Amino acid sequence: MQPEALSEIAALAAGELLGGEEVNEHGLPPGFRFHPTDEELITFYLASKVFHGSFCGVQIAEIDLNRCEPWDLPDVAKMGEKEWYFFSLRDRKYPTGLRTNRATGAGYWKATGKDSPDSNSMLLGMKKTLVFYKGRAPKGEKTKWVMHEYRLEGHFSYRHHSTSKVVCYSLNLFAPPSRSPFLHFPELSFFTVAKTNPWPGLAPSPCHTTRVP
Known part of the structure; x- marks a missing residue:
């Protein structure tokens, strides 16, 4: 030519x-391809959602995590092929307590390991790893669905009283290799930031699909 x-x-x-x-x-x-780092998710997307109610350029779906099963979430997400991102509000297990309710209709998300800071310098947020179990605790069946939960802490949490209610999630599905600890797989992400609804327009959408993973 x-x-x-x-x-x-x-x-x-x-x-x-x-x-x-x-x-x-x-x-x-x-x-x-939308593939932000932990710091970018916290400082740009999550903090912008909490403090300003919006962010530029990219749409992230808003859901009610307790009404959605992990295998339904990819269909609800507004983008993503192997990793999916969501905003949600944290549901307290007890009205006056600090524990989070992570149960769904088919199972529950179980926290594993310890929280880890998302930054090596000034504390901005914390990350928690969650694994999905089918059934009810303590006899739930472990699945391959994993998320990292991120919440605003430190510098950001002092600036806004509602940071502990807003949550942002990134979800992944990995097949665990034999003889390898589950937490040593490539990272999946489930993001959370929680405290009060800082943006009145958030209307979590339920999941209605019945597809089995």
Whole structure:
């Protein structure tokens, strides 16, 4: 093909892209992948949602985690192929307590290990690993669904009284390799930030699908 023809094709493609015509179902350019770091999720997306009620450029689904099974969540997510992100509100297990209710209709999310800070310098948030179990505790059946839960702490939590109620989740599904501890797999992400509803517009959407994983 002649260089002139190639230039014309490239210019056409650029024009369509810049004009917003060549976008995927989420309104994003071809090849776009949303894969933020822990720090970016905390400082840009989660903090922006808590303090300002919105953020730029990317849509993250808002859900009621207690009404959604993990295998339904990929269909609810607004983007993602192997990893999915969500905002939710934390449900207290008891009205006056600090424990979080993570039960769903089919099972429950169980916290494993200890909380770890998401930054090596100034404390901004904490991360908790959650594994999904089918059934009811203490006899639930462990599954391959894992999430990391992130919540605002330290510098951010002092700036806003409602940080402990807003939660952001990133979900992944990994098949555990034989003879390997479950927590040594590639990271999955489930993000949480919780305390009061700082954005009145949040209307968690329930999951209605019945697909079995």
